[in-house]
Amino acid sequence: MLLLVAVLVLGNTATVNAQSMPSQAQIEQLKKLPRAQQEALARQFGIDPSMLDSLNSSSSGSNSKSSQQENVIFPRGTRFDKNGDPIIPEDLEAQFTRDDDELKAFGYDLFSGEPKTFAPTSYAPVPSSYIMGVGDTIKIQLFGKENRTYDLTIDREGKVVIPDLGELTVAGLSYTLMQELIQNQVKQRLIGFNAAVSMGELRSIQVFIAGEAYKPGSYTVSSLSTISQALYVAGGVSDIASLRSIRLMRAGEVIADFDLYDLLLKGDASDDRILQSGDVVFIPARGDMVTVKGQVKRPALYELKGDETLEDALRFAGGSEDDAYLASAQLERIVRGQRVISTVDLTSNAELSKKLKGGDVLTLRQVSESLNNSLLLVGAVTRPGHYEWKPGIRINDILLDSRQDLLEQADLGYGLVVRETGAKRDLSLYQFNVAEAISGVEGENLQLQERDQIVIFSRYQTKEEEEKKLSRFTLTKQERQAEERQELLSDYRQAFLEDLVQEKTGNKEASQRLAQQRNLAPLSDLFGSPDEDDVEVAEEDLALYSRDKLLEPIMQRIQRQRTGNGNTPLVYVSGEVNHPGVYPLVENASVSRLVEAAGGVKDSAYLKRAEITRFEFNKDTTQTDYVTVALNDVLQGAMDVPLKGRDRLNVLSIPEWQNTYEVTLRGEVRFPGTYAIKRGETLTQLIERAGGFTEHAFVEGAVFTREELREQERERKKILAQELQREVAGNMLTGTGESRVSYNEMRTLLADLLSAEPVGRLIMDLPKLLSANGANDVQLKDGDTL
Secondary structure: OHHHHHHHHHOOOOOOOOOOOOOHHHHHHHHHOOHHHHHHHHHHOOOOOOHHHHOOOOOHHHHHHHHOOOOOEEEOOOOEOOOOOEOOOOOOHHHHOOOOOOOOEOOOOOOOEEEOOOOOOOOOOOOOOOEOOOOOEEEEEEEEOOOEEEEEEOOOOOEEEEOOOEEEEOOOOEHHHHHHHHHHHHHHHOOOEEEEEEEOOOOEEEEEEEEOEOOOEEEEEEOOOEHHHHHHHOOOEOOOEOOOOEEEEEOOEEEEEEOHHHHHHHOOOOOOOEOOOOOEEEEOEOOOEEEEEEOEOOOEEEEOOOOOEHHHHHHHOOOEOOOEOHHHEEEEEEEOOEEEEEEEOOOOHHHHOOEOOOOOEEEEOEOOOOOOOEEEEEEOEOOOEEEEOOOOOEHHHHOOOHHHHEOOOEEEEEEEEEEEEOOOOEEEEEEEOHHHHHOOOOOOOOEOOOOOEEEEEEOOOEHHHHHHHOOHHHHHHHHHOHHHHHHHHHHHHHHHOOOOOOOOOOOHHHHHHHHHHOOOOOHHHHHOOOOOOOOOOOHHHEOOOOHHHHHHHHHHHHOOOOOOOOOOOEEEEEEOEOOOEEEEOOOOOEHHHHHHHOOOEOOOEEEEEEEEEEEEEOOOOEEEEEEEEOHHHHHOOOOOOEOOOOOEEEEEEOOOOOOOEEEEEOOOEOOOEEEEEOOOOEHHHHHHHOOOEOOOOOHHHOOOEOHHHHHHHHHHHHHHHHHHHHHHHHHHHHOOOOOOOOHHHHHHHHHHHHHOOOOOEOOOOHHHHHHOOOOOOOEOOOOOEO
16 A cells, blocks of 8 residues: 555656655655545646555556556646656645635636646547648548558648548648548549548647746647646746736737636636647736635635626625625725725625725625524523524413423422613513413413523532432433533523623632623622622532522623612522522512522521611612511512612521431430430430430440541641651751651651541540539530430
């Protein structure tokens, strides 16, 4: 296979000698090239690209030599050795490296080759209008009572001598008339014979290629050569040549004016005339140029000829792409030394007939990615994406069934419709109860408008919580769709944050820096520092459809908006709700809506009273008001309280409410086990609840441990280990002190110290404590063990 590659690269039919063989590095370079580039290189060196697959190493050399004509045109810049063979460039791959963003003049690569020598056209079909001339060879076959074959050459007098027939003048006759003349003479003068007349070898003619050719000069070409073939032999045209007016001049007169655009764009070669000896092919400098770029099939620079229009420019460029926005194209033009711009409608015939001028730049842009007549459904749904909008369509026309259309983790109590309004594209948000909307409840089953976005949230905040509550089967099924869902979610976020360069992270400082970059205030500036119970979760730990993830781009967007009283359209809920935090202010916002958005209240919520902190802005001052809310009445629907921007709802906890604390008793007590305790309960009270000690109890040896002490002990061990390590290392470096162990041994000892599990033991005299009748008793904490 390596020999085949070498022959293909060389493109030579002669014997491949040692001097012209490519190096191993060159062969390896060729093998690394993409298939398209390998085929292009093979074609440029005169090799059939199909041979890359069909030939093998044993037969490639002989087959290619016998089947390929010697190539005479090579890529521009090709150098040849003393035997006339092309020298393989060391940087083959660089030959195909080009700047794809740079627009080039159209058509100049067609004839861009390096001529080596003249290759006669021996097997081309001869047209009937071909004019016979001195040097042409005629093949005559006589058949009848005997068969004879003659190869005759037209002499300098324009005659051929046919044995037994004599001289015939054929120079100046067309190919067809020459055939008829010889056949008629044979029939009339040679009894019993008929003749078959065909062309043999064609004569060579001398032509001159002048003007802006790549290599102008005198060339010897076949008598069947045309203007385009002469250009090919001359290596094409220079960088400033005209492709629209290539002239064939004969005896000082213009015989043909060949427009290469007719050949390149329409395949029309009617003006590609056959050359005669002494003809001159003249290539003038190019005329005015226009640029066509953007959403067209063939962006490039094109040469003008005559009164060509915008319609012609589009035709030159192969037409517009399917996604081109034709109603508003951009036309740049130089007018009185200044560049001006105008908008043209390429769907209008009047605009298409507008004449072009040199230096014009026509740019077609892409249609908007925004979908009209559509709705977007995102979040915890089974089939997210775009849906058709129709007048009068409602939520339950999109979400038909909660089991079929929603994911298992979907929050059925909270959904949002996001709508852009006005020229400023301000956001209007409409909250709805998902389950009631699907059931068709009036007021929840909202009517949708074009380009609305329906957002369905997960009822879980973190991935860890979601994995605990959902089945493994459900998670695996959703993971298979994760890539498509993540892409749609990114599009949803981008729709709100066109200028977003990075997404919110769990790092508070990074979040604030990002807000400052967008000239947006951090949310903590609006509502103060978060509560101690509100733990920030890193972005990567959030559930895919959590409130934080889906609401973040909406809230960053609406921070730029203001309500009627000048407040930011955000509200805050804290306290005994399932998802405390910042929420966008929806239309007709109220306490009940905000509680639903926060996932409802906890069991510990104090329902008799909640509190709203409200900020009122006057002209020069800010006033803070406190509004008391009967939360139980709100939840039962008996009343509701409207909310304003920057309101803060605090859902209080039941007084003396506590979570369940547990303490463990083991060993010699009458009823060992884990006991739930109340706040303030002591050790002696718990022992009494457990029935006291058994008769075998060794009270003096009791062990009391506490989780809080275990953590403190672990931290103290770390500090001690660090201090010891620094002290030993310092003594070894300074040579002070006495050490009987090496540094590595000391590190091993310290590692053993740190690996030992702390006990967290609280030293106490249990018999004395029990006999003290409650004095200095130990107050129990969650996780204690006796």
